[in-house]
Amino acid sequence: MDALQVKKLSVAYEEKVVLKNVNLTIPVGHLTGIIGPNGAGKSTLIKAILNQLPNKTGTVHILERPLNPKDHTVGYVPQRNAVDWDFPTNALDVVLMGRYGHIGMIKKPSTKDKQIALNCLKDVGMEAYADRSIGQLSGGQQQRVFLARALAQEAEVYFMDEPFVGVDAATERTIIAILKDLKAKGKSVFVVHHDLQTASDYFDWMILLNQTITASGPTEQTFTEDNLQEAYGGKLFFMDQTKSNKSFN
Amino acid sequence: MLTGNLLWVLIGAILLGVAAGLNGTFAFLQKQSLVGDAAAHAALPGIALAYLVFQQKDLPLLMLGAAITSALAVYMIQWIVGNSKLKADAAIGFVLSVFFGIGIVLITIVNQSGSGNQSGLNDFIFGKAATMAKSDLVWLSSSALLIILMCLLFFKEWKLMIFDPVFAKGIGLPVERLRVLLTALTVLTIVTGIQAVGVILMAAMLIIPAAAARFWSNHLGIILVTSALFGALSGALGTIISSFRTGLSTGPIIVLCAASLFLISYFFAPTRGFISKSLKKKTFKQRNVAKEATNHE
Amino acid sequence: MNEFWVLLTGSLVGITCGLTGVFLILRKTAMIADAISHTVLFGIVVAFMITQSLSGFWMLLGAAIAGLLTTFLVQVLQSGGLQEDAAIGVVFTSLFALGVLFITLFAGNVHLDVEHVLMGEIAFVPWDTWDILGFSMPKAVWMLLFVLLLNVLFLVFFYKEIKLSTFDPVFALSIGLPILAMHYSYMTLVSLTTVAAFDSVGAVLVVAMLIGPAATAYLMSKSVSGMIIWSMTFGVTAAITGYYLAKLWNTSIAGMMAAMIGALFMIVFLFKPHDGWTWKLFKRMKLKDTNVHV
Numbered sequence: 132m133d134a135l136q137v138k139k140l141s142v143a144y145e146e147k148v149v150l151k152n153v154n155l156t157i158p159v160g161h162l163t164g165i166i167g168p169n170g171a172g173k174s175t176l177i178k179a180i181l182n183q184l185p186n187k188t189g190t191v192h193i194l195e196r197p198l199n200p201k202d203h204t205v206g207y208v209p210q211r212n213a214v215d216w217d218f219p220t221n222a223l224d225v226v227l228m229g230r231y232g233h234i235g236m237i238k239k240p241s242t243k244d245k246q247i248a249l250n251c252l253k254d255v256g257m258e259a260y261a262d263r264s265i266g267q268l269s270g271g272q273q274q275r276v277f278l279a280r281a282l283a284q285e286a287e288v289y290f291m292d293e294p295f296v297g298v299d300a301a302t303e304r305t306i307i308a309i310l311k312d313l314k315a316k317g318k319s320v321f322v323v324h325h326d327l328q329t330a331s332d333y334f335d336w337m338i339l340l341n342q343t344i345t346a347s348g349p350t351e352q353t354f355t356e357d358n359l360q361e362a363y364g365g366k367l368f369f370m371d372q373t374k375s376n377k378s379f380n
Numbered sequence: 381m382l383t384g385n386l387l388w389v390l391i392g393a394i395l396l397g398v399a400a401g402l403n404g405t406f407a408f409l410q411k412q413s414l415v416g417d418a419a420a421h422a423a424l425p426g427i428a429l430a431y432l433v434f435q436q437k438d439l440p441l442l443m444l445g446a447a448i449t450s451a452l453a454v455y456m457i458q459w460i461v462g463n464s465k466l467k468a469d470a471a472i473g474f475v476l477s478v479f480f481g482i483g484i485v486l487i488t489i490v491n492q493s494g495s496g497n498q499s500g501l502n503d504f505i506f507g508k509a510a511t512m513a514k515s516d517l518v519w520l521s522s523s524a525l526l527i528i529l530m531c532l533l534f535f536k537e538w539k540l541m542i543f544d545p546v547f548a549k550g551i552g553l554p555v556e557r558l559r560v561l562l563t564a565l566t567v568l569t570i571v572t573g574i575q576a577v578g579v580i581l582m583a584a585m586l587i588i589p590a591a592a593a594r595f596w597s598n599h600l601g602i603i604l605v606t607s608a609l610f611g612a613l614s615g616a617l618g619t620i621i622s623s624f625r626t627g628l629s630t631g632p633i634i635v636l637c638a639a640s641l642f643l644i645s646y647f648f649a650p651t652r653g654f655i656s657k658s659l660k661k662k663t664f665k666q667r668n669v670a671k672e673a674t675n676h677e
Numbered sequence: 678m679n680e681f682w683v684l685l686t687g688s689l690v691g692i693t694c695g696l697t698g699v700f701l702i703l704r705k706t707a708m709i710a711d712a713i714s715h716t717v718l719f720g721i722v723v724a725f726m727i728t729q730s731l732s733g734f735w736m737l738l739g740a741a742i743a744g745l746l747t748t749f750l751v752q753v754l755q756s757g758g759l760q761e762d763a764a765i766g767v768v769f770t771s772l773f774a775l776g777v778l779f780i781t782l783f784a785g786n787v788h789l790d791v792e793h794v795l796m797g798e799i800a801f802v803p804w805d806t807w808d809i810l811g812f813s814m815p816k817a818v819w820m821l822l823f824v825l826l827l828n829v830l831f832l833v834f835f836y837k838e839i840k841l842s843t844f845d846p847v848f849a850l851s852i853g854l855p856i857l858a859m860h861y862s863y864m865t866l867v868s869l870t871t872v873a874a875f876d877s878v879g880a881v882l883v884v885a886m887l888i889g890p891a892a893t894a895y896l897m898s899k900s901v902s903g904m905i906i907w908s909m910t911f912g913v914t915a916a917i918t919g920y921y922l923a924k925l926w927n928t929s930i931a932g933m934m935a936a937m938i939g940a941l942f943m944i945v946f947l948f949k950p951h952d953g954w955t956w957k958l959f960k961r962m963k964l965k966d967t968n969v970h971v
């Protein structure tokens with residue numbers, strides 16, 4: 132079974148075409164990295180897959196079916212959460228929102244839903260902050276809460292846009308452990324990632340992107356210097372010389 | 381046909397339109413179009429207070445009162461937004477309605493003291509351009525001219541201040557003072573126009589021409605000129621049309637002329653207009669379909 | 678007895694608007710309420726032009742449709758690339774101007790008093806009664822009770838949905854919540870609330886009641902439910918104190934209620950423990966002191 136199948140996807144903002152003729156087929160059960168320079172269209176690709184952009188052509192299938200939010204198969208952690216941080220709500224409440232799709236309209240969250248939310252908060256190491264107002268958390272803590280919310284969705288396929296931005300090394304390890312755990316449970320996870328040093332370590336599948344797909348496949352086959360040079364358009368220096376953990380922005 | 385007074389009304393309306401068009405553009409770019417609305421409503425308690433204090437209906441005195449409470453309202457909006465988690469929309473709505481409420485409380489007291497009359501209130505809410513005295517119109521015109529002059533003088537500074545206040549401060553512009561000056565001019569515009577077109581429609585003069593002009597260009601200079609032009613055109617057309625029939629109040633007609641210009645801009649402006657945008661979307665789809673077809677071969 | 682009805686009407690306005698206003702503040706659409714309260718005039722005039730009657734029902738319908746039309750037009754202009762504040766400003770001032778024009782053209786000799794629209798006549802509420810199910814109560818009270826019921830039902834059924842689509846619309850959409858339908862249902866409620874309230878207290882007080890108590894409650898609460906309770910409390914408090922002060926000074930009741938809303942807000946804004954303005958000022962001064970001593 133394929134977790135994701137994209138055919139002839141093109142996307143434009145206003146008049147500018149930013150994704151051209153994207154074709155992808157990725158089987159279930161992989162932790163997939165989406166890699167490419169700034170402005171390559173990574174966030175755009177995810178938004179297009181989730182049917183959030185008007186100007187697009189082509190087809191997308193998730194678990195071999197067109198996207199239907201009512202299936203509750205997809206979880207999404209956006210790059211920057213455009214939420215109102217002053218909203219009167221606390222961390223646990225936000226995680227509980229991940230259950231709303233399952234609860235359905237009109238009905239109230241059950242104790243089981245609350246238990247799941249609490250467990251997810253525990254998984255990301257934030258149970259101590261359950262009652263804290265969302266605006267009073269640090270950036271990294273907020274990021275973890277939104278990851279917990281995605282976990283609470285109990286989806287089959289996850290899309291996460293740069294979940295590691297602004298989190299410390301320990302948190303990054305926690306999160307990657309959780310993602311690998313999801314993979315072990317047979318879920319499919321797509322992660323936009325910028326750090327090429329850690330990429331091959333984290334992901335077993337790789338999509339290299341720059342306006343169009345330059346490579347897609349198992350990491351050992353796709354994560355080659357040639358492919359990277361192509362995706363980054365020569366801007367990339369020799370991989371082995373950049374051990375200093377620089378990012379390529 | 382252009383009898384003496386009508387000519388003056390026409391000149392006044394055109395100058396007011398230009399002044400509001402220029403000033404409104406700066407407010408629009410700061411995403412503060414509705415602050416003008418609040419400031420206009422907040423003129424009411426000032427007018428009533430001035431009347432209570434001085435016990436006479438001298439226009440300059442009433443206008444002074446209006447200016448003070450308008451400015452206070454703008455300042456209060458900024459103060460609330462800067463010192464609490466409330467967002468601009470809530471602060472504006474709050475200040476607007478409370479000031480207007482207080483205005484009504486005061487006007488009621490004025491009316492009960494016997495000397496004022498109810499119709500005076502209506503004049504300030506809806507304006508009475510067609511029946512303004514010539515001396516008032518001269519006052520209006522010179523004040524509008526002053527506003528236009530200031531907008532031309534500080535064009536460059538305000539542009540930078542709105543676009544990037546931090547950078548503007550960095551290169552040594554007195555950003556705070558510039559901001560105060562801009563606010564003062566907005567208040568002056570409102571106070572100037574309030575007697576002619578009224579509280580609510582004065583807000584329209586500040587908002588609509590600027591919003592319409594935005595559809596025509598991405599250049600501040602061109603937007604300003606277009607907005608001023610739209611303002612002048614609405615003022616002129618409105619005055620002339622309303623003179624055709626007695627009983628047509630000038631204010632609403634001016635606003636409706638501005639609204640028509642807005643509709644034209646919204647639909648027909650090149651590149652940013654609705655029609656041109658829809659066409660573009662269509663060509664994108666067609667181009668892709670065509671490409672897919674060739675890919676298949 | 679008359680005083681009782683006036684106070685009851687004022688309190689019902691406080692409760693209903695306080696409840697509806699909470700999500701206006703949270704959704705950052707407070708100014709749409711202002712816009713609707715102005716365009717209601719347009720709806721009433723058009724309803725009169727079509728039906729040639731001043732019956733309450735047609736006025737209500739006309740006003741509710743005008744409210745929805747306002748919301749819809751603002752949405753259209755926004756999706757056409759105009760920023761929100763300007764879109765709101767363009768729509769309501771244009772419709773208001775059209776309303777005023779229609780009055781002067783077609784309804785000049787009828788009692789369609791613009792001052793009434795702006796300020797209401799809450800003091801006359803007790804004399805305009807409806808008999809329903811054998812009860813005789815002022816029309817305003819009936820209408821407010823009905824709209825309050827609608828508001829409560831909406832929140833009972835869709836509380837978590839409206840909360841989520843307010844907090845994080847992108848996520849709400851991704852789990853399949855009909856956020857546009859939620860938006861329009863809610864805005865219909867705002868329109869109905871506006872209409873029911875403004876007939877007795879006028880357009881100005883409606884805006885004050887919708888925005889003021891909820892804005893004050895926003896400063897007080899850490900949860901949406903807490904905010905709702907505070908907001909209704911502030912609304913009722915302002916209505917009752919406003920009434921008695923207006924009586925004391927013999928002035929406009931609606932205006933005085935709006936002024937009291939302002940006063941309540943300022944008290945909370947300035948003096949709320951820990952994050953009131955004076956409190957913060959005091960803390961800042963203390964910080965400076967310690968800095969100097971170190």
Ligand SMILES: Nc1ncnc2c1ncn2[C@@H]1O[C@H](COP(=O)(O)OP(=O)(O)OP(=O)(O)O)[C@@H](O)[C@H]1O
Nearest residue numbers: 144145149167168169170171172173174175176210
């Ligand atoms: N709302 C928008 N309107 C117009 N153009 C946009 C919009 N959002 C993105 N773009 C353009 O589309 C292209 C792809 O953007 P996208 O956000 O998908 O990049 P990305 O790969 O996620 O970059 P980053 O690594 O910086 O997050 C960029 O050139 C960007 O300028």
Ligand SMILES: [Mg+2]
Nearest residue numbers: 173174175210
């Ligand atoms: Mg991105």
